[in-house]
Amino acid sequence: MTLRLFLALAGSLFGALAQAGEVTVAVAANxxxxxxxxxxxxxxxTGHKAQLAFGATGKFYAQIKNGAPFAVLLAADDETPARLEKEGLVVAGTRFTYATGRLALWSKSPSLVDDQGDVLRGNRFEKLGIHKIALADSKLAPYGAAAMEVMTHLGVWPAVKTKLVQGESIGQTYQFVSTENAQLGFVALSQISFDGRITQGSAWVVPQSMHTAIKQDAVLLNAGKDNAAAIALLKYLQADKAKTIIRQYGYAL
Structure with a gap:
């Protein structure tokens, strides 16, 4: 390599690094x-760095309304970004669905959950040693709202309601089950699977017909309108490499 070519390549590299930015992203826990x-x-x-904060979409909504300096929101639903857009807190025309989530009933025990969800039926909880069933707060987390729909659809709500323990996010719900403080829980499929395989315990992947589709929207918030890294991240989420990763965790696109 000639000195001139080396200097040219080095100049391009340093130029790219000089333009690299940072974006603060509010990300749904699932x-x-x-x-x-x-x-x-x-x-x-790209050279851009994403600073990630994970939590419940409902809490992020409140924080953004109160001036939290997030540049991008990756919500667990499509309603929250739409509401923020109506309220003038979003750069118009930037909202899109980056993934459609899947709900799963999960246990840390490898044999407790069958592949039809029958563990919820028949009032067998005491016999099976099920004392707590975890789900995310339906007022804050769309996966919790979906879980409520499923239990109503199955007709098991009267038997289940006394066993329920709520997490403020799907992340906390997962922790309840993974630490076995709850024997069962409704979690995001992405938390317990990779490449089409359940990675631990036993699970029932809930048919999507049993609940409202969990469409997860991304949006550029006003704080990110002049942030090149924020704009680049939203484009990156729609590119093939990101889509491959998203599919690996069980999401539909």
Whole structure:
């Protein structure tokens, strides 16, 4: 390599690094694992760094309304971004669905949950040693609202309601079950699977026909309107590499 070519390449590299930016992203808790991978690939491919905060979409809504400086929101639903857009807190025309979530009934025990969800039926909880069933707060987390729909659809609500323990997010709900403080729980499929396989315990992947589709929308918030890294991240989420990662965690696109 000639000195001139080396200097030219070095100049291009330093120029790219000089333009690299940072974006603060509010991410729905269910999307933790895929977003961590996407953020790593995003930084490698673009030089931009994504600072990630994970939590319940309902809490992020309140924080954004109160001036939290997030540049991008990756919600667990499509209603919250639409509401923020109506309230003038979103850059118009930037909202899109980045994933459609799947709900699963999960236990840390490898044999407790059957593949039809029959464990919820028949009032067998005491016999099976089920004392607590976890779900996310339906007022804050769309996965919790979907779980409520499923239990109503199955007609098991009267038997289940005395066993329920609520997490403020799907992340906390997962923790209840993974630590076995709850024997069962409705979690995001992305938290317990990879490449089409349940990675631990036993699970029933809930048919999508049993609840309202969990469409998860991304949006550029006003704080990110002049942030090149924020704009680049939203484009990256729609590119093939990010889509491959999203599919690996059980989401539909």
């Amino acid at each position: 999307f933790t694992a895929p977003m961590q991978k996407i953020a790593q690939a995003f930084e490698q491919d």
